[in-house]
Amino acid sequence: MTAPTSTRAVVLSDPSPGWPRRTPKVPRRKRKITSETVTPYLLVLPVLLILLVFRIYPLLLGINFSFTGDQELNGVFVGFDNYLFLLQDERFQASARNVLVVLLFVPIEVLVAGLLATFIFIKVPGHRFYRSVYFLPVVLSPIIIGAIFNIVLGANGPLNAMADSVGLPTVDYLGQTMTALPSVLAVHIWATFGMALVIFLAGFSTLDQQLLDAAKIDGANFPQTIWHVIIPGLSQTIQFVFVTTTIGMLTGLFGLLYTMTAGGPGAASYLPEFLIWKLNGEARPALASAASVFLLLIVLVIGLIQIRVLRRATKES
Amino acid sequence: MKRFVAPVAIGVGAVLALSACGGAATTPSGESAEDGTLVIWNWGNSDDAAAAYQDEVLAVFAEQHPDVEVEIVSQPFDQYYTLLGSAIEAGTGPDLALFNGGTQLKSRTDQLTPVTDELADIHDQLAGWPAFEDGGETYSAPMFLQGFPIYYNKAIFAEAGLDPENPPTTWDELADACDTIASETDVSCFALGNKEGLGIEFFLSGFGSGIFTPEEYDAWIDGERDWESEHATQVLQLWADTAEDGWYNDGANSTAMFNDSFDLFSGGQAAMVIGLSSGIAHWKQFDDFLGDDLGFMMPVTVNDGTTLALPIEGGIGYGVLNEDKLDLGVDWIKATVDRDALANYSIAGGQIVSDTTIELDTDIQSAQDIVAELPGSKPLLHTSLGGDTLDLLHRVGQQLLIGEITVEDAASQLAASEG
Numbered sequence: 046m047t048a049p050t051s052t053r054a055v056v057l058s059d060p061s062p063g064w065p066r067r068t069p070k071v072p073r074r075k076r077k078i079t080s081e082t083v084t085p086y087l088l089v090l091p092v093l094l095i096l097l098v099f100r101i102y103p104l105l106l107g108i109n110f111s112f113t114g115d116q117e118l119n120g121v122f123v124g125f126d127n128y129l130f131l132l133q134d135e136r137f138q139a140s141a142r143n144v145l146v147v148l149l150f151v152p153i154e155v156l157v158a159g160l161l162a163t164f165i166f167i168k169v170p171g172h173r174f175y176r177s178v179y180f181l182p183v184v185l186s187p188i189i190i191g192a193i194f195n196i197v198l199g200a201n202g203p204l205n206a207m208a209d210s211v212g213l214p215t216v217d218y219l220g221q222t223m224t225a226l227p228s229v230l231a232v233h234i235w236a237t238f239g240m241a242l243v244i245f246l247a248g249f250s251t252l253d254q255q256l257l258d259a260a261k262i263d264g265a266n267f268p269q270t271i272w273h274v275i276i277p278g279l280s281q282t283i284q285f286v287f288v289t290t291t292i293g294m295l296t297g298l299f300g301l302l303y304t305m306t307a308g309g310p311g312a313a314s315y316l317p318e319f320l321i322w323k324l325n326g327e328a329r330p331a332l333a334s335a336a337s338v339f340l341l342l343i344v345l346v347i348g349l350i351q352i353r354v355l356r357r358a359t360k361e362s
Numbered sequence: 363m364k365r366f367v368a369p370v371a372i373g374v375g376a377v378l379a380l381s382a383c384g385g386a387a388t389t390p391s392g393e394s395a396e397d398g399t400l401v402i403w404n405w406g407n408s409d410d411a412a413a414a415y416q417d418e419v420l421a422v423f424a425e426q427h428p429d430v431e432v433e434i435v436s437q438p439f440d441q442y443y444t445l446l447g448s449a450i451e452a453g454t455g456p457d458l459a460l461f462n463g464g465t466q467l468k469s470r471t472d473q474l475t476p477v478t479d480e481l482a483d484i485h486d487q488l489a490g491w492p493a494f495e496d497g498g499e500t501y502s503a504p505m506f507l508q509g510f511p512i513y514y515n516k517a518i519f520a521e522a523g524l525d526p527e528n529p530p531t532t533w534d535e536l537a538d539a540c541d542t543i544a545s546e547t548d549v550s551c552f553a554l555g556n557k558e559g560l561g562i563e564f565f566l567s568g569f570g571s572g573i574f575t576p577e578e579y580d581a582w583i584d585g586e587r588d589w590e591s592e593h594a595t596q597v598l599q600l601w602a603d604t605a606e607d608g609w610y611n612d613g614a615n616s617t618a619m620f621n622d623s624f625d626l627f628s629g630g631q632a633a634m635v636i637g638l639s640s641g642i643a644h645w646k647q648f649d650d651f652l653g654d655d656l657g658f659m660m661p662v663t664v665n666d667g668t669t670l671a672l673p674i675e676g677g678i679g680y681g682v683l684n685e686d687k688l689d690l691g692v693d694w695i696k697a698t699v700d701r702d703a704l705a706n707y708s709i710a711g712g713q714i715v716s717d718t719t720i721e722l723d724t725d726i727q728s729a730q731d732i733v734a735e736l737p738g739s740k741p742l743l744h745t746s747l748g749g750d751t752l753d754l755l756h757r758v759g760q761q762l763l764i765g766e767i768t769v770e771d772a773a774s775q776l777a778a779s780e781g
C-alpha cells in the first residue's frame with residue numbers, strides 16, 4: 046500500500062484507517078508505529094479523556110462512596126449496609142414500584158403521538174396548525190408546566206369546576222394516592238409527546254407512497270391501512286420512539302414531581318431520582334449514592350432489553 | 363484493540379484503588395486560612411430589610427477584621443442542604459454556613475465545630491439556644507426566634523358570630539368555633555398547605571403544649587419520646603379528626619404551604635392559620651393584608667394538667683464548618699447577633715429577634731402579644747426529631763389527612779423509626 050498523501054485519501058482508500066488489515070493468508074508482521082497508526086488514537090483521545098474524567102471517574106467514585114457510611118460513619122467502609130437499608134426502606138420500595146407504573150405509561154405516550162402523527166400525515170383539516178400546537182409544550186420548562194397544572198388540577202381548579210358543573214365528582218388529583226402519580230405522568234405525556242410526534246412525522250416521510258396508493262386501490266379502509274401498511278413500515282421509528290420515551294420518563298420527571306406532588310401523598314409518587322435528591326438533602330449522601338447505583342442498574346437493564354429488541358427489529362426489516 | 367483496552371483497564375483499576383481509601387472523609391481544607399477570606403453560605407436575602415441587616419453585620423465584622431474578605435454565597439433555599447451536603451462531601455464546603463435550628467443543625471453536628479466556650483459571654487443576652495445545642499455543646503447563636511403562633515382573622519370571627527377579642531382557649535371551644543365558621547361562613551376554619559407534609563409538624567408544635575403535660579413535653583425535647591403513648595397518639599388522632607371534620611381548605615395535600623396556604627389566610631379564605639414568627643408568614647406579613655383584623659391566640663387546652671406555652675425557639679444561625687477559621691467564624695456569629703443590627707431588622711423585616719433586651723417597637727398588636735408570651739415559651743416539639751422520623755412524620759401526616767392509614771399504624775411506624 047502506498048502512503049496516502051491526505052486524510053481524505055486515507056479515508057477513501059482504507060475503510061478502517063489506522064488498523065492494519067489482516068487477512069488469514071498474510072503472515073502476521075510486526076506493526077510499525079507510524080503517524081498513521083497513532084493519529085486515530087490521538088483524535089479520539091480528547092473524547093475518551095472527557096468520558097473518563099467526567100463520566101467514568103465520578104461514576105466509580107459514586108459506587109465506591111455508596112459502600113461508605115453517613116454522618117458519624119462518614120468515610121467508613123460499611124459493605125452493603127446502604128443497599129440492605131434501601132431494600133427495606135418504604136420510600137425506596139415505593140419508588141421501585143412506581144418505576145413499573147411509569148413503564149406502563151410509555152406505550153400510552155407512543156400511542157398518542159403515533160395516532161396524532163397519523164392524523165397530521167393524512168392531512169386532516171387544520172393539520173398545519175395542530176403540528177405546531179402539539180409541539181408547543183416541548184419547549185416549556187417542566188417547572189412552568191408543573192405550576193400550570195398545579196392550578197388546573199387543583200382541588201378547586203378549573204378541571205374540577207368543570208366536572209362539578211356537569212355533576213361529576215371532584216377529585217384532588219395531586220393529593221390522593223391513587224391519582225397523584227398517574228396525574229403527573231399524564232402531564233408528562235402532554236408535555237413531551239410533541240417530540241415523539243416529530244420523530245413519527247419524520248418516519249412517515251420515509252413511507253413508501255406506492256404501498257399506500259396500492260392499499261387505497263385495493264380498497265383498504267383507514268384502520269386496515271394503519272395496521273397493515275403504516276405500522277409495519279414504521280417499525281424502526283416506533284422502536285426508536287419507545288426507547289427515547291422510556292429514557293425521558295425515567296430521567297425527566299424530577300421537575301414535574303418536584304413542583305406537582307413533592308413525592309406525596311405519603312410516598313405515593315416517589316421515583317428513584319426524587320428519592321436520591323431527598324436522601325442527599327437529609328444529609329445522607331452515601332445512602333443517596335447507593336440509591337443512584339440502583340437507578341443506574343434499573344436504567345441499564347431496561348436500556349439493554351430495549352437495545353436487544355431494537356436490534357432484533359432492525360434485523361427483521 | 364487489546365492494546366488499547368489494557369491501559370484503560372489499568373487506569374480504571376488505579377482510580378478504583380485510589381478512591382477506595384478516600385471515601386467521604388474529606389473535610390473543608392484550611393488552604394484559604396492565610397489569604398484572609400471567609401466563605402459563608404446562606405440562602406440569600408428575602409427582602410431589602412434582610413439585605414440591610416446583612417450589610418450591618420458585614421460592617422460590624424469589618425470593624426474587627428478590616429483585612430478579611432468576606433465572600434457570601436447565596437444558594438436557593440429549596441436545594442440549600444443538598445448543595446451544602448454535596449459541597450462538604452467534596453471538600454469544597456464554606457467556612458461558615460447558615461442553618462435552621464433543630465433537626466437541620468443537629469443532624470450535621472459531626473461536620474460542625476462546637477463554639478460552646480467561645481459564645482459563653484453572650485449566652486445570657488440571647489434566647490432560643492436549645493435549637494443550637496446538641497450533646498452538651500453549642501454550635502451556633504440564634505439570630506431570630508422562630509415559633510408557631512396561631513393567627514386568626516377577627517373579621518371572619520365577627521362574621522360567624524364569634525367574639526373576635528376572645529378566641530377559643532380549650533379544644534372544645536375551638537371545635538365549636540370551627541363548626542360555627544363552617545356553617546356561618548363559606549371560608550375554611552384553618553388554612554392548611556400539606557403538599558410537602560409540613561402541616562402535621564405545625565400541628566404538633568403549634569398545639570403540643572395543650573396536649574402534653576410539662577413533664578412529657580420536656581422529656582420529648584430531651585429525646586425520650588414514645589409515639590405510642592396516650593398523648594402522642596392523641597396528637598395524631600386529633601390531626602386526623604380535624605381533617606375528617608372539615609377544618610381545612612379543600613385539597614390540603616396538594617396545596618403548597620409556602621405560600622399558597624398562607625395566601626389563603628391573608629386573602630380572608632380561612633379563619634385561622636398556624637404561622638411563623640419570623641422570616642415569612644409572620645405578623646408583619648399578615649398585617650399588610652389584614653391590618654387590625656389580625657389576631658394572635660395561644661394554643662388551646664386539650665388535656666387537664668397541661669401548661670399552655672408559646673412554641674418558639676432559636677430559628678437560624680451560622681455554624682462553623684472550617685475548624686481552622688474558628689476565631690473568624692466566632693466573630694462572624696457574634697456580628698450576626700449585634701444588638702443594633704438585630705434591633706433595626708426586627709422592625710424592618712418583621713422578626714422576633716433572639717436578643718431579649720431589644721424592645722419590639724411596633725404597634726402591630728399580635729407582635730406585642732407574641733413577645734409578651736416569650737417568658738413562658740417552650741422549644742418546638744418537631745425540631746427535636748431526627749431527619750428520618752421527621753420525613754416519616756410528613757408522609758404519615760399526608761396519609762392520615764386522607765384517611766389512608768390508621769392512627770395506630772402511624773404511631774407504630776413513627777415509634778419504629780425512632781428505634
